[in-house]
Amino acid sequence: MLSWEYPPLLVGGLGRHVHALAGALVTAGHEVTVVTRQAPGALSEEYAEGVRVIRAAEDPPSVEVTGGDFLTWATAFNHALTRAALHAVRSAAAHRTRYDVIHAHDWLVAHTAVTLRDHLDVPLVATIHATESGRHQGWLPDAHNRTIDEIERWLCAEADRVIVCSEYMRDEVTRLFGVPVERTEVVRNGVDALRWRARPRAVTAARATYAGPDAQLVSFAGRLVYEKGVQHLLAAVPELRERFPRLRVVIAGDGPYRKELERLAGPAVAFAGFLTGHDLTALMAASDCYVVPSVYEPFGMVALEAAAAGAPVAVSSTGGLAEIVEHGVTGVRFPPGDPAALAGAVAGVLADREHTRAMAWQARLRVRDDYNWPAIAAQTAAVYAGARPPVVTTAALEQLIATASV
Incomplete structure (x- = not known):
């Protein structure tokens, strides 16, 4: 190879x-x-x-x-x-x-x-x-x-x-x-589902680091380039903050688009840098919603990794993401490049906790059975x-x- x-x-x-x-x-x-x-x-x-x-x-x-x-x-x-x-x-x-x-x-x-x-x-x-x-x-x-x-x-x-x-x-x-x-x-x-099982202590620590006990935590991890669509997530934050005033967003990763994204971000957004291993898994598991806002995504493996970690996922309906996330069953989808639709999808995940837990469970089973x-x-x-x-x-x-x- x-x-x-x-x-x-x-x-x-x-x-x-x-x-x-x-x-x-x-x-x-x-x-x-x-x-x-x-x-x-x-x-x-x-x-x-x-x-x-x-x-x-x-x-x-x-x-x-x-x-x-x-x-x-x-x-x-x-x-x-x-x-x-x-x-x-x-x-x-x-x-x-x-x-x-x-x-x-x-x-x-x-x-x-x-x-x-x-x-x-x-x-x-x-x-x-x-x-x-x-x-x-x-x-x-x-x-x-x-x-x-x-x-x-x-x-x-x-x-x-x-x-x-x-x-x-x-x-x-x-x-x-x-x-x-x-x-x-x-x-x-x-996806190696066991590898993405976060340690409870690490999840608690991540939650304490990035969000308070009553806050909603939304996260993204990936290379910071235009096609990953983080700019659309940032554009959706003001609307989400109107509904969830304590919302916090964490962007993990690095890349050539980082400075531009930092310029677009407000005070509710934190840039965590490049995370690996237990740190990344803990962030995903601690999140109330993990977002993949890509405008181009041949597959979208990170969505499966987040699902294996137990995070509810919201993804843009582009490329492979549209094939691996079943809307309303293993996660939610929204049109790519549409901050308003992204905000609506994430808000639905944050508001309906019972349905969200059911989707996260189904997604974890799907990863185990279909993507081993x-x-x-x-x-x-x-x-x-x-x-x-x-x-x-x-x-x-x-x-x-x-x-x-x-």
């Missing part, structure tokens, strides 16, 4: 996805090597939870990312990643083992993935977690945006199978990149198997030759 992020280096949900999938595949009996980026203080090679992890250090000189243009950095990163991956290949060959499939996660590892595919002569599977066009609502303003779009198109064309996380994303890669439907597979993201990693690992392994060409036995080959001779 190739990924530009992996614990302890996490930027968004992709790293958590790859980590959980790799571990679940190992538990199912597969041998998995993840080649990723070096994190400060992390070992360059180790076995972690049964997964062989190889981390590629960035080459000097360091490449500065400016204006959102990752291309120069990504090119340098792929050189380092390719060398680290070839080291893994040589090591495996020395032990008389070989890799059966390359699994690339998003465009940032595309060049390494295709190089390895050609070097090893094995199938290439690519998971497209999001698209550049989708992140920008179909507008590709600069040259680097258009180049990323082309790299995504190229990766999809080179891959034997393309995995997407929702029917929405299947439609997107088919429409944007012309990927045949029969070459795409929907494998939804998963063992099942998702099995589906992914089936995609790997389908990507490999059929094995032709000697007997079958002789029969084919005999038939052709006749």
